[in-house]
Amino acid sequence: KAGVTQTPRYLIKTRGQQVTLSCSPISGHRSVSWYQQTPGQGLQFLFEYFSETQRNKGNFPGRFSGRQFSNSRSEMNVSTLELGDSALYLCASSGTEGTEAFFGQGTRLTVV
Amino acid sequence: GESVGLHLPTLSVQEGDNSIINCAYSNSASDYFIWYKQESGKGPQFIIDIRSNMDKRQGQRVTVLLNKTVKHLSLQIAATQPGDSAVYFCAGWDTGRRALTFGSGTRLQVQP
Numbered sequence: 001k002a003g004v005t006q007t008p009r010y011l012i013k014t015r016g017q018q019v020t021l022s023c024s025p026i027s028g029h030r031s032v033s034w035y036q037q038t039p040g041q042g043l044q045f046l047f048e049y050f051s052e053t054q055r056n057k058g059n060f061p062g063r064f065s066g067r068q069f070s071n072s073r074s075e076m077n078v079s080t081l082e083l084g085d086s087a088l089y090l091c092a093s094s095g096t097e098g099t100e101a102f103f104g105q106g107t108r109l110t111v112v
Numbered sequence: 113g114e115s116v117g118l119h120l121p122t123l124s125v126q127e128g129d130n131s132i133i134n135c136a137y138s139n140s141a142s143d144y145f146i147w148y149k150q151e152s153g154k155g156p157q158f159i160i161d162i163r164s165n166m167d168k169r170q171g172q173r174v175t176v177l178l179n180k181t182v183k184h185l186s187l188q189i190a191a192t193q194p195g196d197s198a199v200y201f202c203a204g205w206d207t208g209r210r211a212l213t214f215g216s217g218t219r220l221q222v223q224p
Contacts, residue, residue, distance in 0.1 A: 103155035
């Protein structure tokens with residue numbers, strides 16, 4: 001059974017640009033969560049999707065958004081990139097909330 | 113709200129010794145906890161989980177202990193190997209946010 005797949009693995013963007021990251025969850029998993037990981041802040045929750053609906057959102061500005069498709073694949077978008085958005089963005093999938101959450105390898109975003 | 117933290121940022125052990133990584137949580141309503149291992153350049157890898165109706169759970173070379181009275185978790189790794197060198201995170205399920213809240217992580221260094 002394939003794990004969580006995130007693409008691309010690495011991205012370099014310029015301040016002010018926007019970026020879209022993709023996550024394919026484990027087959028059969030309908031919950032997808034996104035996290036931002038930085039050395040200073042650790043792992044922070046961005047948002048969670050289930051059956052194409054965003055059920056919850058962390059304390060991030062509106063520049064961070066996401067969506068989920070009918071096949072459970074999810075994308076997150078960051079608009080008007082800032083240097084501080086440089087981070088490892090991680091996606092996790094779960095079959096049911098409050099159960100095992102499996103992470104992808106992450107997308108390393110560098111904003112210059 | 114939930115906060116999950118770790119007592120020690122770095123733990124250095126000799127190969128073959130047992131390792132104990134500790135974690136404290138503040139939200140007594142958390143009923144599910146996970147330990148993750150993260151190697152450099154990779155996403156967090158699920159190690160073991162435990163629900164609040166349990167005190168102990170064992171896996172292959174790993175044991176998680178949960179003390180609800182003092183809101184404390186520990187991860188014990190038996191016969192630590194060089195391949196165990198990584199950052200270890202505990203995470204608690206936040207029912208309200210439908211998200212995992214992560215601790216800051218402990219770096220485990222295994223000395224040959």
